Amino acid sequence: MPKETTSLSPQWQHNTTSKGKSYSLWLREGKTKSTLIRTACDTELNHGHGGWTNVKSHGEQSKHLRFLKDALESGQLKSSNTTKSSSINNNINESLHRSITTLPTTINKSSYWPLNNMSDRQLTQVEKVLRAECYWTMAVSQLGFSCAAAPNMPQLFAAMFPDSRIAADLAKTDGQRSPVVVDGIVQFFVHELVKDVLTAPAYSLIFDENTIVGGPKQLDVHIRYWSEYKHGITTRYWRSIVYGNTTSEIIGRYLIDLLKVDGLDLCKLFQLGEIITNRDNMNSNTAIAMMIDKKIRMERETKTGVAVDKGLVSIGSCPLHAIQNVFMNGFTASKWQIDEIVHDFSFFFAQSSARSQDYLKAMENINSGSHQFSKQYVFSRWIEVGSSVERILRQWRVLIEYFITYLPKVNKMIVTNERWKRIKELLERKQVLALLFFFQYLYRHSFWKRLIWLQKQLPNIHILYEECTDFLRHVLQCFVKDDLLLNKTGKQLLMVQFDVATNQKTEAQLAIGESARNMLKDLSMIEKNLFMKDVRAIYSLITRELLHLLPLDNGLLRHLQFTHPLLRQQDCARASVMIVARDLPQFISENEIDRLHAEWLIYENETIPDEWYEQKPINSKLPQVTKYYPIDHYWKHIFSLKNSSGNAKFVVLGKLVKSLLSLSHGNGDIDSDLCENEMFVAEDHSPLNIATINGLRATKDAVRFYAGGKVHEVPISKALLDSVKQVCSRASVNPYKTQQLLK
Template sequence: MFFTAINIQQFMPVQQPTTTASTIGTQRQSQIVSVTKEATMKAEILWSLKVTQSHYSFHSSEQTRQLFSAMFPDSEIAKNFSCGQTKCAYICSYGLAPHFKSLLTNKLKSGDENYVLLFDESLNRMTQSKQCDFHVRFWNGDQVQTQFFDIEFMGHARADDLKLAFEKGTEALPKKNMLQISMDGPNVNWSFYKKVEQSLADEYGLNLLNLGSCGLHIVNGAFQKGLSSTGWRIDGFLRAIYQLLHDCPARREEYLKVTEAQDGLLPLSFCPTRWVENTPVLERALQILPNLATYVSAVGGKRTPNPDTKSFDEVCQALKNPLLEAQINFALSVSKSVTPFLTKYQTDKPMVPFLAADLHKMLKNLMCRFIKPEVMQEAKSVKKLLDVDIKLPTNYIDYSSVDLGYVTNRILKELRAKQKVGASTIMDFRRSCRDGLVAMVDKLQQKSPLKYILVKNMGFLDPVNMADEKQTDQLKGMLRRTLAYLVDQGRINEQDCDEIIQQYAHFLDDVVQKNHSAFADFNSLSDRVDTFLHSCMSKENEVQKLWKICRQLLLLSHGQGTVERGFSVNRKIEVENLVEDTYRAQRMIVDHLRIVGGIENVAVDKELLLSVSCARQRYIDSLEEKRKKEETQAKNRKRKALFEEIEELQSKKKRLESDMKALVESADKYALKAESTGQVTLIAKSNSLRHGAKEKKVELEHLEKQLSEKQLHFKSK
């Protein structure tokens, strides 16, 4: 790594050895270790890093000086140490975080290095706003690295709001070097994506490389849709058995006593939005089904109190279903068929070269469960597999042959043999299973990354494929299609394509053959393709144009695993009264510590010390800026209130003028009528109206005076 490790021992006072025994006592008494301000500052930096890394509150730093002095009475650093709540907070927010972000920004701005941007938003429960996290993916030495970059807070998360947050959060990044935006797949994200891509095309003549939305989310969503299409409501049952015994010690004790469960197994928490993380939940539900039946029976026999809750009623209703165990086993069987993919692609390593093969394998296995063998034999390529019409009934095998999983089939046979269910019930069950598989595969076909050119063709970077001479022509075809796409997106010069293809052929014939076993034995689970190809290509002068393309392609993100894990960090950081800037700072520090491998590996160099020494002034400037902002806002509120008051007075003035005019006109009409008819009463009415008009005039004059004063006051503000 590029960081220099801290030698913590350098902060400790060092005593020089004495030369004679007679002077030992004198030297020990007179020797005072001179501890510099820099050494104390380093100690305060280390403590601030520890506070952030362990998610301590800043308040936990109170009275640390007295504590450390008591713990280390012989240390001058401990005596000079001063890092209370406020200081720890501004060291983190205005010293450490700005320095770590500048290190990252400088890397991304140096030269023409490309990067990938990843983003996702979630609710911050403390600030009660949507928090949009931005991560960047870039080359760091011989491997690709994904790192947190910034946070933006929003109310609405419409496409325009996302674009505004994107522009603000990535202001320091060179947009022309951005290769891809990695995201999950809501329509609002795609709308935002199109806006950003249009901006890049207009400004730089470039298009983003599109691999679709996150494959992890798509497979997750497909699994959820498949099981919901069966109509079984397994999710409701799993949630109910957990809630039945959660946060209720008395009921839990009664359950364990009645069921005599020696193993003490209890339901696991079910997360409805992350089905594939719930394979252990399904397995546990199957393990405790007999115990649940025993408990429900005991409640029915009044051997234990009735919980009388909605969750208990749901459990009772579900246990009446003779097919419940078969349903859970089928869900478990399907879950196990997709879990390996989701587990493998949670990594930050470059995985796009293997994505098509793994998705193809998973999709094919699911389709073989209900599609006729002759149809599947024809669908050998990715394109043909996606083109299979899975909604066409003639492509289905007979419902009795649908692959439900070994255990599910055994349970159905036992139920039929014991005459607990009829043939028609089993037929309906098998049809429900098929409907679930159809819905799942349909979503995978429609949303899968397999539809995108780069995903289908980046297998030419798989070392195992390179080692297979039988695939040489196929790999060259993949490279040609990839280059054609990159040319269309404005990412490479068309004139370089022939040379790149020749360099790839040379690489296969020369480098790969000389290191055949290393390529053939490559393991995508344990090895890193970026590090591997960097060691093989970066120093080969004959393949530098090829390597430049490979560097771009290996940057591409296969999913949102890093961003999703970041949300877990967010929840650890979230505390009441934590302001937005502090969230940003803590996330930046935590991620930097993750990248360098811990506090002991942070480079406490001159730049960091300078940044921390300026932290207090930045903090004071921030408070002053905040004070001025609040004053301006207060002034604007007063000005707005005064403006509204002036508008109200002007409106009132218009009403008075209108009323006065109407009174005068009415008085004139009555006076004219009295003159023509000689009726005295009309004169009285006319005089009464004129009197009212005079009162309105006095009121109007007073109002005009008020209005003049308010307008003068408004101009002076």
């Protein structure tokens, strides 16, 4: 006869282990008669026929004792008060006696608080405090503060949560370790970044230069690659470099050394963005690119034993900077001085708060409906002057009333102000209003839309060539006869003789905007002719620079359109994919090209649902406008397809497409990051050192990457805590380094 299973005995609660720990701390009744709940391990034990022998054996295990110790230190394992109790065994240590004063005489499932999860159970109290400190440090970085800019916050947490041991212990650190914690967090996140980059077939480096007046130049370096963690293209902050009047050779060698130090594979470097965006130093970009290109080819030859002629891939200069610069050059060369007009208006009010108040009252009296001052603009982002011009045009009637009528009456000395004289002269010239309307027309209908598109962070490399072609055609259509542009695309547009007078449209056909054309009625014939002459000169100059800067003659960029979902079954796409593969011998071998051809044929005939690339409208009552998912969203589904053996269908095609999508379509997705450096200031508002900037920026980027900017959702692993503990340990041994980090 089988033995009857043993049920839980209340007497077991009073027993103690060889270490003096009472079994009542962690033992309670299970779901069945023969099972027990081990609250320290948060698991259920089947003691079977062994009864007390099995329970005692488990209680003596080292793993169980470690879990029990961690649970007691964290304060998450404690008993609730009951009416019936017994004294605790004298062998229990004093600290345990303070936390547990009574023991239940009967087993109650609600008598103990089980641990939350496995990660909590494996962390000691010290590690939980360190985890809280990591969260706090990441939150500070995410909000754009330096560690010294948010003092006394740990003490605030302790006051807000007086019952929390973690908050109390965190307050004891006084936030002094935060810079050191940042260093440990960054080391972990950079290590994870490198691991993720190494899984990609290729990556690109993108740069953005920041020149601080009176200070050194700063270069922010980002990495663009296909992330297996995100299953898509991502652009991650890597590090910032501070340099002065140095040579291109030093910058190039420094970048190569940084790549090697962090363990990034130089052979996988696919593209190098523009490093120095100043037009006077464009030769430095070429020198740096040539140096790194040579080093890459040497590394690949050493690694494979085969010499290759190609290193880095180029798709031309950044279209964002190109379009912005040609817009600026077109108007500054015309002597219209748009930037000076905007600057005079905005600076006049910036000099005096009394003037600002008077102007607001004038707007209220005139009932203009607008209560905003002229916007200032930054010369390096000249396109922003467009919104300032629009605001000036909306307030034109108020400006005339204020500057010409109101100010001379209330301030007799204003007539001696040179800026007021210039503004008064501008307001009295009718052709100024016409040129501002023309500027607004070109800004709205030609440039603004493209510049907004180029600043998107989504991968748009597959339609960049088409967008550049459409933009050039749109500018040409404004002043060149239509029959010369009919059915011309890409390279054919480069051959149009736009500067020949007979090829240009008549004055009645020139695109200047209806508002500007109406203003011409009030101008004399001489003023009208001069205006039209300037318009033609502006269009010609803009077109000439676009032809020089836009990558319309780049064959690789033109063939990249094969990645578009709608071109999957087109013959041109099949030809393009093979042309691109053969043009990249440094990434695609001859054997892989043969396999690529076979994979493309399978891809052409694959049944692919429209939902992989088309966004279906939620409200069917509205007019349906087809919207598409990002291109990497589509290819993520393609790469997930398996054959009958369970292997990926598209191996070489996946390698090629992931590499090509890592190409950057410009600096637009990282231009906004430069303002973040200004947010990181020390306690005395002095600039932080480069190590601290790297730490804060990398931490903020990691929070954005892993948790979409939500600090509380960032996974804190044991590896991250170990990294922080190692840095803190080294800093305690080397106080000088700690002081350097705190600066």
